[in-house]
Amino acid sequence: MGGIFYGISDALLRKRRCPKCGKEQVVPREKRRETVRCVKCGNEIPPPTNR
Numbered sequence: 001m002g003g004i005f006y007g008i009s010d011a012l013l014r015k016r017r018c019p020k021c022g023k024e025q026v027v028p029r030e031k032r033r034e035t036v037r038c039v040k041c042g043n044e045i046p047p048p049t050n051r
């Protein structure tokens with residue numbers, strides 16, 4: 001049970017935009033440091049380097 005601020009920053013960390021098609025998607029928390037696949041075009045989206 002985190003506080004409100006934790007919840008907001010967590011939501012921001014989970015948002016990732018596909019560099020290929022621009023589709024913004026939510027990444028599961030446990031995969032935020034892994035490369036995920038775009039739900040729209042299938043392109044691989046690497047984790048953000050800053051944090």
Ligand SMILES: [Zn+2]
Pocket residue numbers: 018019020021022023038039040041042043
């Ligand atoms: Zn895409």
